[in-house]
Amino acid sequence: MDIRRADKIAETLEQLVFSGTFRDGERLDEVKLAEQFSVSRTPIREALQVLVAGGIAEQIPRRGVFVRQPGPVQLMEMFEMMAELEAACGRLAATRISEEGLQQLIAANDRCQKAIEANDHAQYYAENEKFHQIIYHGTANGYLEKQALRLQSKLRAYRKMQLRFRGRMVQSMTEHREIVEALQAEDAEQAAKVLRCHVAVQGEKFHQLMANFNG
Amino acid sequence: MDIRRADKIAETLEQLVFSGTFRDGERLDEVKLAEQFSVSRTPIREALQVLVAGGIAEQIPRRGVFVRQPGPVQLMEMFEMMAELEAACGRLAATRISEEGLQQLIAANDRCQKAIEANDHAQYYAENEKFHQIIYHGTANGYLEKQALRLQSKLRAYRKMQLRFRGRMVQSMTEHREIVEALQAEDAEQAAKVLRCHVAVQGEKFHQLMANFNG
DNA sequence: ATAGATCATATTGTATACAAGATGTTTGAC
DNA sequence: GTCAAACATCTTGTATACAATATGATCTAT
Numbered sequence: 001m002d003i004r005r006a007d008k009i010a011e012t013l014e015q016l017v018f019s020g021t022f023r024d025g026e027r028l029d030e031v032k033l034a035e036q037f038s039v040s041r042t043p044i045r046e047a048l049q050v051l052v053a054g055g056i057a058e059q060i061p062r063r064g065v066f067v068r069q070p071g072p073v074q075l076m077e078m079f080e081m082m083a084e085l086e087a088a089c090g091r092l093a094a095t096r097i098s099e100e101g102l103q104q105l106i107a108a109n110d111r112c113q114k115a116i117e118a119n120d121h122a123q124y125y126a127e128n129e130k131f132h133q134i135i136y137h138g139t140a141n142g143y144l145e146k147q148a149l150r151l152q153s154k155l156r157a158y159r160k161m162q163l164r165f166r167g168r169m170v171q172s173m174t175e176h177r178e179i180v181e182a183l184q185a186e187d188a189e190q191a192a193k194v195l196r197c198h199v200a201v202q203g204e205k206f207h208q209l210m211a212n213f214n215g
Numbered sequence: 216m217d218i219r220r221a222d223k224i225a226e227t228l229e230q231l232v233f234s235g236t237f238r239d240g241e242r243l244d245e246v247k248l249a250e251q252f253s254v255s256r257t258p259i260r261e262a263l264q265v266l267v268a269g270g271i272a273e274q275i276p277r278r279g280v281f282v283r284q285p286g287p288v289q290l291m292e293m294f295e296m297m298a299e300l301e302a303a304c305g306r307l308a309a310t311r312i313s314e315e316g317l318q319q320l321i322a323a324n325d326r327c328q329k330a331i332e333a334n335d336h337a338q339y340y341a342e343n344e345k346f347h348q349i350i351y352h353g354t355a356n357g358y359l360e361k362q363a364l365r366l367q368s369k370l371r372a373y374r375k376m377q378l379r380f381r382g383r384m385v386q387s388m389t390e391h392r393e394i395v396e397a398l399q400a401e402d403a404e405q406a407a408k409v410l411r412c413h414v415a416v417q418g419e420k421f422h423q424l425m426a427n428f429n430g
Numbered sequence: 431a432t433a434g435a436t437c438a439t440a441t442t443g444t445a446t447a448c449a450a451g452a453t454g455t456t457t458g459a460c
Numbered sequence: 461g462t463c464a465a466a467c468a469t470c471t472t473g474t475a476t477a478c479a480a481t482a483t484g485a486t487c488t489a490t
Contacts, residue, residue, distance in 0.1 A: 004276045004277075004442090004443070005443085005444085006264075006443080006444090007276075029471090030471080030472075031470095031471080039444075039445085040444060040445045040446070041445085041446090041472090042257075042443080042444055042445065042446090043443080043444065043445095045261065045472090045473090046260065046261060046264050046443095049221075049261050049264040049265055049268070050264055050267075050268050052265075053264070053265050053268030053269055054268055061219045061222075061451095061472085061473090062219075062450085062451055062452060062471080062472055062473080063452075063471085063472080064471070064472070073357075074357065074358055077356045077357055077358035077359060078358050080307070080356055080358075080359065081303075081356065081358055081359045081362065084299075084300075084303035084306070084307075084359070085299075085303075087303070088296075088299035088300075088302070088303065091299070092295070092299075141292045141295055141296065142288075142289065142292055143289055143292035143293050143295075143296055144292060144295065144296045144299070147296065219472090219473070220473085220474085221473080221474090244441090245441075245442075246440095246441080254474075254475085255474060255475045255476070256442090256475085256476090257473080257474055257475065257476090258473080258474065258475095260442090260443090261473095276442085276443090277441085277442060277443080277480085277481055277482060278441090278442080278482075279441075279442070
Protein backbone atom coordinates (compact mmCIF):
# COMPACT_ATOMS: atom_id res chain seq x y z
CA MET A 1 0.00 0.00 0.00
CA ASP A 2 3.03 2.23 -0.13
CA ILE A 3 2.21 2.52 -3.77
CA ARG A 4 1.03 5.79 -5.20
CA ARG A 5 2.63 8.18 -2.78
CA ALA A 6 0.87 11.16 -4.36
CA ASP A 7 -2.45 10.08 -2.84
CA LYS A 8 -1.01 9.75 0.62
CA ILE A 9 0.64 13.13 0.22
CA ALA A 10 -2.66 14.71 -0.78
CA GLU A 11 -4.31 13.24 2.29
CA THR A 12 -1.53 14.47 4.55
CA LEU A 13 -1.62 17.94 3.03
CA GLU A 14 -5.37 18.12 3.56
CA GLN A 15 -4.95 17.33 7.21
CA LEU A 16 -2.18 19.88 7.51
CA VAL A 17 -4.43 22.53 6.01
CA PHE A 18 -7.38 21.62 8.24
CA SER A 19 -5.20 21.50 11.32
CA GLY A 20 -4.08 25.04 10.58
CA THR A 21 -0.44 24.25 9.93
CA PHE A 22 -0.80 26.11 6.66
CA ARG A 23 -2.46 29.47 6.94
CA ASP A 24 -5.02 30.85 4.54
CA GLY A 25 -3.42 32.36 1.47
CA GLU A 26 -0.11 30.64 2.08
CA ARG A 27 1.64 29.35 -0.99
CA LEU A 28 2.34 25.63 -1.13
CA ASP A 29 5.91 25.54 -2.39
CA GLU A 30 6.47 22.54 -4.62
CA VAL A 31 10.19 22.21 -4.03
CA LYS A 32 9.95 22.67 -0.28
CA LEU A 33 7.20 20.08 -0.04
CA ALA A 34 9.19 17.77 -2.28
CA GLU A 35 12.10 18.05 0.12
CA GLN A 36 9.89 17.58 3.18
CA PHE A 37 8.28 14.45 1.77
CA SER A 38 11.55 13.26 0.26
CA VAL A 39 10.05 12.85 -3.19
CA SER A 40 10.33 14.67 -6.48
CA ARG A 41 8.03 17.46 -7.56
CA THR A 42 5.90 15.12 -9.67
CA PRO A 43 3.89 13.41 -6.91
CA ILE A 44 3.67 16.73 -5.07
CA ARG A 45 2.12 18.37 -8.09
CA GLU A 46 -0.39 15.56 -8.50
CA ALA A 47 -1.31 15.87 -4.83
CA LEU A 48 -1.77 19.62 -5.22
CA GLN A 49 -4.14 19.02 -8.11
CA VAL A 50 -6.29 16.97 -5.77
CA LEU A 51 -6.37 19.76 -3.20
CA VAL A 52 -7.32 22.29 -5.86
CA ALA A 53 -10.08 20.06 -7.22
CA GLY A 54 -11.38 19.65 -3.68
CA GLY A 55 -11.60 23.38 -3.16
CA ILE A 56 -9.06 23.33 -0.35
CA ALA A 57 -6.52 25.25 -2.39
CA GLU A 58 -6.58 27.59 -5.33
CA GLN A 59 -4.30 27.51 -8.31
CA ILE A 60 -3.13 30.58 -10.13
CA PRO A 61 -1.38 29.69 -13.39
CA ARG A 62 2.34 30.32 -13.38
CA ARG A 63 2.05 31.55 -9.81
CA GLY A 64 1.45 28.46 -7.75
CA VAL A 65 -1.23 26.97 -5.54
CA PHE A 66 -2.38 28.76 -2.43
CA VAL A 67 -4.24 27.52 0.62
CA ARG A 68 -7.85 28.58 0.50
CA GLN A 69 -9.56 28.14 3.81
CA PRO A 70 -13.15 29.29 4.13
CA GLY A 71 -13.68 32.71 5.66
CA PRO A 72 -16.36 33.47 8.25
CA VAL A 73 -18.96 34.18 5.60
CA GLN A 74 -18.40 30.97 3.71
CA LEU A 75 -18.37 29.01 6.96
CA MET A 76 -21.78 30.35 7.84
CA GLU A 77 -22.96 29.41 4.38
CA MET A 78 -21.58 25.90 4.84
CA PHE A 79 -23.33 25.53 8.19
CA GLU A 80 -26.56 26.65 6.61
CA MET A 81 -26.19 24.15 3.81
CA MET A 82 -25.39 21.45 6.34
CA ALA A 83 -28.64 22.26 8.14
CA GLU A 84 -30.60 21.91 4.92
CA LEU A 85 -28.78 18.70 3.98
CA GLU A 86 -29.48 17.17 7.36
CA ALA A 87 -33.11 18.21 7.06
CA ALA A 88 -33.30 16.46 3.71
CA CYS A 89 -31.68 13.38 5.23
CA GLY A 90 -34.19 13.39 8.05
CA ARG A 91 -37.09 13.75 5.64
CA LEU A 92 -35.98 10.76 3.59
CA ALA A 93 -34.79 8.64 6.49
CA ALA A 94 -38.13 9.03 8.25
CA THR A 95 -39.81 6.60 5.90
CA ARG A 96 -36.79 4.54 4.91
CA ILE A 97 -34.58 3.88 7.90
CA SER A 98 -34.55 0.24 8.96
CA GLU A 99 -35.47 -1.04 12.37
CA GLU A 100 -31.81 -1.90 12.80
CA GLY A 101 -30.89 1.66 11.91
CA LEU A 102 -33.25 2.98 14.57
CA GLN A 103 -31.69 0.68 17.14
CA GLN A 104 -28.22 1.88 16.18
CA LEU A 105 -29.47 5.46 16.51
CA ILE A 106 -30.74 4.85 20.00
CA ALA A 107 -27.53 3.06 20.94
CA ALA A 108 -25.42 5.95 19.64
CA ASN A 109 -27.60 8.34 21.59
CA ASP A 110 -27.04 6.33 24.76
CA ARG A 111 -23.30 6.52 24.22
CA CYS A 112 -23.66 10.28 23.80
CA GLN A 113 -25.45 10.43 27.12
CA LYS A 114 -22.75 8.42 28.83
CA ALA A 115 -20.08 10.64 27.37
CA ILE A 116 -21.84 13.68 28.83
CA GLU A 117 -22.07 12.04 32.24
CA ALA A 118 -18.36 11.26 32.03
CA ASN A 119 -17.77 14.81 30.84
CA ASP A 120 -15.80 13.31 27.99
CA HIS A 121 -16.02 15.95 25.26
CA ALA A 122 -14.00 14.00 22.71
CA GLN A 123 -16.14 10.91 23.16
CA TYR A 124 -19.37 12.89 22.94
CA TYR A 125 -18.08 14.52 19.83
CA ALA A 126 -17.30 11.17 18.16
CA GLU A 127 -20.62 9.58 19.08
CA ASN A 128 -22.54 12.65 17.99
CA GLU A 129 -20.96 12.36 14.56
CA LYS A 130 -21.91 8.70 14.37
CA PHE A 131 -25.49 9.56 15.33
CA HIS A 132 -25.81 11.86 12.35
CA GLN A 133 -24.04 9.44 10.04
CA ILE A 134 -26.59 6.76 10.84
CA ILE A 135 -29.30 9.15 9.70
CA TYR A 136 -27.42 9.85 6.47
CA HIS A 137 -27.25 6.13 5.87
CA GLY A 138 -30.91 5.78 6.71
CA THR A 139 -31.84 7.82 3.65
CA ALA A 140 -31.06 4.77 1.51
CA ASN A 141 -29.53 7.28 -0.89
CA GLY A 142 -25.81 6.63 -1.26
CA TYR A 143 -25.17 9.82 -3.15
CA LEU A 144 -26.83 12.04 -0.58
CA GLU A 145 -25.09 10.11 2.17
CA LYS A 146 -21.73 10.72 0.56
CA GLN A 147 -22.33 14.43 0.15
CA ALA A 148 -23.50 14.76 3.73
CA LEU A 149 -20.40 12.94 4.96
CA ARG A 150 -18.18 15.24 2.93
CA LEU A 151 -19.67 18.40 4.34
CA GLN A 152 -19.73 16.97 7.86
CA SER A 153 -16.03 16.28 7.47
CA LYS A 154 -15.29 19.76 6.18
CA LEU A 155 -17.06 21.36 9.12
CA ARG A 156 -15.56 19.04 11.71
CA ALA A 157 -12.84 21.41 12.84
CA TYR A 158 -15.26 24.31 13.25
CA ARG A 159 -18.02 22.34 14.94
CA LYS A 160 -15.70 21.52 17.79
CA MET A 161 -15.77 25.10 19.02
CA GLN A 162 -19.49 25.47 19.58
CA LEU A 163 -19.77 22.40 21.77
CA ARG A 164 -17.95 24.38 24.45
CA PHE A 165 -21.02 26.54 25.01
CA ARG A 166 -22.53 26.13 28.41
CA GLY A 167 -25.29 23.57 28.40
CA ARG A 168 -25.04 22.94 24.69
CA MET A 169 -24.40 19.23 25.02
CA VAL A 170 -27.43 18.69 27.26
CA GLN A 171 -29.69 20.67 24.95
CA SER A 172 -28.25 18.76 22.03
CA MET A 173 -29.27 15.50 23.67
CA THR A 174 -32.86 16.68 24.04
CA GLU A 175 -32.90 17.50 20.35
CA HIS A 176 -31.45 14.09 19.53
CA ARG A 177 -34.34 12.44 21.35
CA GLU A 178 -36.82 14.54 19.39
CA ILE A 179 -35.13 13.45 16.19
CA VAL A 180 -35.36 9.77 17.10
CA GLU A 181 -39.02 10.19 18.01
CA ALA A 182 -39.82 11.83 14.69
CA LEU A 183 -38.03 9.10 12.78
CA GLN A 184 -39.79 6.38 14.76
CA ALA A 185 -43.11 8.04 14.01
CA GLU A 186 -42.10 8.22 10.34
CA ASP A 187 -42.97 11.91 10.48
CA ALA A 188 -40.86 13.24 7.61
CA GLU A 189 -41.76 16.91 8.07
CA GLN A 190 -41.07 16.85 11.79
CA ALA A 191 -37.77 15.01 11.34
CA ALA A 192 -36.65 17.56 8.76
CA LYS A 193 -37.70 20.47 10.95
CA VAL A 194 -36.04 19.25 14.11
CA LEU A 195 -32.83 18.29 12.34
CA ARG A 196 -32.65 21.63 10.56
CA CYS A 197 -32.91 23.53 13.81
CA HIS A 198 -30.52 21.18 15.56
CA VAL A 199 -27.80 21.87 13.01
CA ALA A 200 -28.66 25.50 12.43
CA VAL A 201 -27.99 26.17 16.09
CA GLN A 202 -24.41 25.09 15.53
CA GLY A 203 -24.03 27.74 12.87
CA GLU A 204 -25.53 30.37 15.14
CA LYS A 205 -23.29 29.42 18.02
CA PHE A 206 -20.36 29.63 15.68
CA HIS A 207 -21.56 33.06 14.61
CA GLN A 208 -21.64 34.18 18.23
CA LEU A 209 -18.12 32.93 18.66
CA MET A 210 -16.94 34.86 15.64
CA ALA A 211 -18.62 38.02 16.90
CA ASN A 212 -16.96 37.65 20.30
CA PHE A 213 -13.60 37.26 18.65
CA ASN A 214 -14.02 40.34 16.50
CA GLY A 215 -15.73 42.50 19.11
CA MET B 216 -4.55 31.48 -22.02
CA ASP B 217 -2.70 28.66 -23.74
CA ILE B 218 -0.92 28.29 -20.45
CA ARG B 219 -1.58 25.30 -18.25
CA ARG B 220 -2.79 22.86 -20.85
CA ALA B 221 -3.58 20.26 -18.19
CA ASP B 222 -6.63 22.27 -17.04
CA LYS B 223 -7.98 22.57 -20.54
CA ILE B 224 -7.42 18.86 -21.08
CA ALA B 225 -9.33 18.04 -17.90
CA GLU B 226 -12.22 20.17 -19.09
CA THR B 227 -12.22 18.53 -22.51
CA LEU B 228 -12.05 15.06 -21.02
CA GLU B 229 -15.00 15.84 -18.75
CA GLN B 230 -17.07 16.87 -21.73
CA LEU B 231 -16.01 13.76 -23.63
CA VAL B 232 -17.12 11.59 -20.72
CA PHE B 233 -20.44 13.38 -20.34
CA SER B 234 -21.09 13.28 -24.07
CA GLY B 235 -20.66 9.53 -23.95
CA THR B 236 -17.55 9.37 -26.12
CA PHE B 237 -15.97 7.32 -23.38
CA ARG B 238 -18.06 4.47 -22.10
CA ASP B 239 -18.48 3.55 -18.47
CA GLY B 240 -15.64 1.41 -17.22
CA GLU B 241 -13.42 2.32 -20.14
CA ARG B 242 -9.79 2.86 -19.30
CA LEU B 243 -8.33 6.27 -20.06
CA ASP B 244 -5.02 5.36 -21.66
CA GLU B 245 -2.37 7.89 -20.75
CA VAL B 246 -0.19 7.36 -23.79
CA LYS B 247 -3.08 7.37 -26.26
CA LEU B 248 -4.49 10.55 -24.76
CA ALA B 249 -1.01 12.06 -24.79
CA GLU B 250 -0.80 11.35 -28.51
CA GLN B 251 -4.30 12.64 -29.18
CA PHE B 252 -3.65 15.91 -27.37
CA SER B 253 -0.10 16.10 -28.69
CA VAL B 254 1.40 16.51 -25.24
CA SER B 255 3.44 14.35 -22.91
CA ARG B 256 1.94 12.10 -20.27
CA THR B 257 2.56 14.67 -17.51
CA PRO B 258 -0.31 17.10 -18.26
CA ILE B 259 -2.55 14.13 -19.07
CA ARG B 260 -1.89 12.62 -15.67
CA GLU B 261 -2.62 15.90 -13.92
CA ALA B 262 -5.86 16.18 -15.85
CA LEU B 263 -6.82 12.64 -14.88
CA GLN B 264 -6.26 13.52 -11.23
CA VAL B 265 -8.85 16.25 -11.61
CA LEU B 266 -11.36 13.83 -13.10
CA VAL B 267 -10.77 11.36 -10.28
CA ALA B 268 -11.15 14.03 -7.62
CA GLY B 269 -14.39 15.10 -9.27
CA GLY B 270 -15.80 11.59 -9.13
CA ILE B 271 -16.02 11.31 -12.91
CA ALA B 272 -13.34 8.64 -13.02
CA GLU B 273 -11.92 6.11 -10.65
CA GLN B 274 -8.28 5.34 -10.12
CA ILE B 275 -6.98 1.90 -9.33
CA PRO B 276 -3.33 2.00 -8.31
CA ARG B 277 -0.97 0.47 -10.84
CA ARG B 278 -3.96 -0.26 -13.06
CA GLY B 279 -5.01 3.08 -14.42
CA VAL B 280 -7.99 5.40 -14.27
CA PHE B 281 -11.36 4.26 -15.52
CA VAL B 282 -14.43 6.20 -16.54
CA ARG B 283 -17.03 6.05 -13.82
CA GLN B 284 -20.39 7.17 -15.08
CA PRO B 285 -23.32 6.92 -12.71
CA GLY B 286 -25.53 3.89 -13.15
CA PRO B 287 -29.34 4.03 -13.06
CA VAL B 288 -29.46 3.72 -9.30
CA GLN B 289 -26.98 6.49 -8.63
CA LEU B 290 -28.73 8.69 -11.19
CA MET B 291 -32.00 8.30 -9.34
CA GLU B 292 -30.18 9.15 -6.14
CA MET B 293 -28.72 12.25 -7.75
CA PHE B 294 -32.13 13.37 -9.00
CA GLU B 295 -33.51 12.89 -5.51
CA MET B 296 -30.73 14.95 -4.00
CA MET B 297 -31.27 17.62 -6.65
CA ALA B 298 -34.91 17.79 -5.62
CA GLU B 299 -33.95 18.28 -1.99
CA LEU B 300 -31.30 20.83 -2.88
CA GLU B 301 -33.74 22.82 -4.97
CA ALA B 302 -36.26 22.66 -2.16
CA ALA B 303 -33.64 24.06 0.21
CA CYS B 304 -32.85 26.80 -2.29
CA GLY B 305 -36.52 27.67 -2.59
CA ARG B 306 -36.90 27.78 1.18
CA LEU B 307 -34.03 30.20 1.59
CA ALA B 308 -34.70 32.24 -1.52
CA ALA B 309 -38.29 32.83 -0.45
CA THR B 310 -37.24 35.36 2.16
CA ARG B 311 -34.01 36.54 0.58
CA ILE B 312 -34.39 36.93 -3.16
CA SER B 313 -34.25 40.53 -4.27
CA GLU B 314 -36.92 42.35 -6.21
CA GLU B 315 -34.52 42.33 -9.13
CA GLY B 316 -34.13 38.59 -8.78
CA LEU B 317 -37.88 38.14 -8.94
CA GLN B 318 -38.03 40.24 -12.07
CA GLN B 319 -35.30 38.14 -13.66
CA LEU B 320 -37.23 35.04 -12.69
CA ILE B 321 -40.37 36.28 -14.38
CA ALA B 322 -38.38 37.31 -17.44
CA ALA B 323 -36.74 33.90 -17.68
CA ASN B 324 -40.15 32.31 -17.35
CA ASP B 325 -41.47 34.42 -20.20
CA ARG B 326 -38.59 33.31 -22.37
CA CYS B 327 -39.43 29.71 -21.46
CA GLN B 328 -43.00 30.32 -22.57
CA LYS B 329 -41.84 31.79 -25.87
CA ALA B 330 -39.53 28.84 -26.46
CA ILE B 331 -42.49 26.49 -25.99
CA GLU B 332 -44.60 28.47 -28.42
CA ALA B 333 -41.73 28.33 -30.92
CA ASN B 334 -41.37 24.63 -30.12
CA ASP B 335 -37.67 25.34 -29.56
CA HIS B 336 -36.60 22.57 -27.22
CA ALA B 337 -32.99 23.70 -26.98
CA GLN B 338 -34.00 27.24 -26.12
CA TYR B 339 -36.54 26.09 -23.54
CA TYR B 340 -33.90 23.90 -22.04
CA ALA B 341 -31.41 26.76 -21.71
CA GLU B 342 -33.93 29.19 -20.23
CA ASN B 343 -35.23 26.59 -17.83
CA GLU B 344 -31.73 26.13 -16.49
CA LYS B 345 -31.36 29.88 -16.04
CA PHE B 346 -34.67 30.00 -14.19
CA HIS B 347 -33.38 27.57 -11.62
CA GLN B 348 -30.00 29.24 -11.41
CA ILE B 349 -31.66 32.52 -10.49
CA ILE B 350 -33.29 30.76 -7.56
CA TYR B 351 -29.95 29.31 -6.47
CA HIS B 352 -28.53 32.80 -6.53
CA GLY B 353 -31.53 34.10 -4.64
CA THR B 354 -30.54 32.06 -1.61
CA ALA B 355 -27.79 34.59 -0.91
CA ASN B 356 -25.69 31.57 -0.02
CA GLY B 357 -22.75 31.30 -2.36
CA TYR B 358 -21.77 27.85 -1.15
CA LEU B 359 -25.20 26.35 -1.62
CA GLU B 360 -25.46 28.07 -4.99
CA LYS B 361 -22.20 26.52 -6.10
CA GLN B 362 -23.22 23.03 -5.03
CA ALA B 363 -26.57 23.35 -6.75
CA LEU B 364 -24.86 24.49 -9.94
CA ARG B 365 -22.51 21.54 -9.78
CA LEU B 366 -25.25 18.98 -9.47
CA GLN B 367 -27.37 20.72 -12.08
CA SER B 368 -24.42 20.47 -14.43
CA LYS B 369 -23.87 16.80 -13.67
CA LEU B 370 -27.49 15.97 -14.40
CA ARG B 371 -27.69 18.12 -17.51
CA ALA B 372 -27.18 15.27 -19.97
CA TYR B 373 -29.83 13.10 -18.32
CA ARG B 374 -32.38 15.84 -17.80
CA LYS B 375 -32.58 16.37 -21.53
CA MET B 376 -34.34 13.05 -22.02
CA GLN B 377 -37.32 13.61 -19.83
CA LEU B 378 -38.32 16.86 -21.50
CA ARG B 379 -39.40 14.79 -24.47
CA PHE B 380 -42.40 13.50 -22.54
CA ARG B 381 -45.67 14.63 -24.00
CA GLY B 382 -46.95 17.76 -22.32
CA ARG B 383 -44.06 17.91 -19.89
CA MET B 384 -42.94 21.37 -20.95
CA VAL B 385 -46.42 22.84 -20.51
CA GLN B 386 -46.86 21.25 -17.10
CA SER B 387 -43.39 22.46 -16.18
CA MET B 388 -44.44 26.01 -16.98
CA THR B 389 -47.42 25.77 -14.65
CA GLU B 390 -45.11 24.62 -11.89
CA HIS B 391 -42.73 27.48 -12.64
CA ARG B 392 -45.55 29.93 -12.10
CA GLU B 393 -46.41 28.32 -8.78
CA ILE B 394 -42.79 28.65 -7.77
CA VAL B 395 -42.69 32.33 -8.62
CA GLU B 396 -45.92 32.92 -6.70
CA ALA B 397 -44.56 31.18 -3.61
CA LEU B 398 -41.37 33.21 -3.75
CA GLN B 399 -43.29 36.45 -4.22
CA ALA B 400 -45.43 35.57 -1.22
CA GLU B 401 -42.25 34.80 0.73
CA ASP B 402 -43.83 31.46 1.58
CA ALA B 403 -40.74 29.37 2.31
CA GLU B 404 -42.56 26.10 2.95
CA GLN B 405 -44.64 26.37 -0.19
CA ALA B 406 -41.61 27.29 -2.32
CA ALA B 407 -39.71 24.31 -1.00
CA LYS B 408 -42.62 21.97 -1.54
CA VAL B 409 -43.37 23.05 -5.09
CA LEU B 410 -39.73 23.03 -6.13
CA ARG B 411 -39.18 19.60 -4.66
CA CYS B 412 -42.06 18.15 -6.61
CA HIS B 413 -41.07 20.02 -9.74
CA VAL B 414 -37.63 18.45 -9.73
CA ALA B 415 -38.69 15.09 -8.36
CA VAL B 416 -40.92 14.66 -11.38
CA GLN B 417 -37.83 14.77 -13.56
CA GLY B 418 -36.39 11.87 -11.65
CA GLU B 419 -39.60 9.90 -12.00
CA LYS B 420 -39.83 10.58 -15.70
CA PHE B 421 -36.27 9.46 -16.03
CA HIS B 422 -37.18 6.33 -14.10
CA GLN B 423 -39.99 5.62 -16.55
CA LEU B 424 -37.58 6.03 -19.40
CA MET B 425 -35.16 3.58 -17.87
CA ALA B 426 -37.94 1.06 -17.31
CA ASN B 427 -39.06 1.38 -20.93
CA PHE B 428 -35.53 0.80 -22.12
CA ASN B 429 -35.08 -2.28 -20.01
CA GLY B 430 -38.58 -3.68 -20.52
C1' DA C 431 -4.24 -31.66 -21.96
C1' DT C 432 -4.15 -28.82 -18.08
C1' DA C 433 -2.21 -26.31 -14.30
C1' DG C 434 1.39 -23.74 -12.62
C1' DA C 435 5.52 -21.17 -13.03
C1' DT C 436 8.52 -18.16 -15.44
C1' DC C 437 9.48 -14.64 -18.48
C1' DA C 438 8.30 -10.81 -21.85
C1' DT C 439 5.72 -6.84 -22.44
C1' DA C 440 3.12 -3.02 -21.38
C1' DT C 441 1.62 0.49 -18.27
C1' DT C 442 1.75 3.12 -14.23
C1' DG C 443 4.46 5.88 -10.86
C1' DT C 444 8.48 8.78 -9.98
C1' DA C 445 12.68 11.35 -10.97
C1' DT C 446 15.15 14.50 -13.58
C1' DA C 447 15.93 17.61 -17.29
C1' DC C 448 14.39 21.38 -19.96
C1' DA C 449 11.37 25.43 -21.41
C1' DA C 450 8.82 29.48 -20.43
C1' DG C 451 7.02 32.98 -17.77
C1' DA C 452 6.82 35.84 -13.36
C1' DT C 453 9.13 38.49 -9.78
C1' DG C 454 12.45 41.44 -7.98
C1' DT C 455 16.73 43.93 -8.44
C1' DT C 456 19.94 46.69 -10.51
C1' DT C 457 21.29 50.04 -13.54
C1' DG C 458 20.80 53.92 -16.33
C1' DA C 459 18.50 58.03 -17.96
C1' DC C 460 16.03 62.17 -16.93
C1' DG D 461 15.80 61.17 -6.42
C1' DT D 462 12.55 58.77 -9.22
C1' DC D 463 10.93 56.09 -12.90
C1' DA D 464 11.56 52.76 -16.30
C1' DA D 465 13.79 49.18 -18.70
C1' DA D 466 16.76 45.31 -18.92
C1' DC D 467 18.49 41.42 -16.63
C1' DA D 468 19.10 37.76 -13.15
C1' DT D 469 16.73 34.50 -10.60
C1' DC D 470 13.16 31.73 -9.17
C1' DT D 471 9.06 29.03 -9.99
C1' DT D 472 5.87 26.78 -12.62
C1' DG D 473 4.70 23.78 -16.59
C1' DT D 474 6.07 20.09 -19.74
C1' DA D 475 8.96 16.49 -21.70
C1' DT D 476 11.67 12.57 -21.27
C1' DA D 477 14.01 8.98 -18.87
C1' DC D 478 13.96 5.46 -15.48
C1' DA D 479 11.89 2.17 -11.93
C1' DA D 480 8.49 -0.92 -10.46
C1' DT D 481 4.54 -3.69 -11.01
C1' DA D 482 0.61 -5.90 -13.32
C1' DT D 483 -0.87 -8.53 -17.38
C1' DG D 484 -0.53 -11.98 -20.63
C1' DA D 485 1.96 -15.54 -23.11
C1' DT D 486 4.86 -19.38 -23.34
C1' DC D 487 6.94 -23.30 -21.59
C1' DT D 488 7.34 -27.18 -18.60
C1' DA D 489 5.91 -30.77 -15.59
C1' DT D 490 2.41 -33.87 -14.20
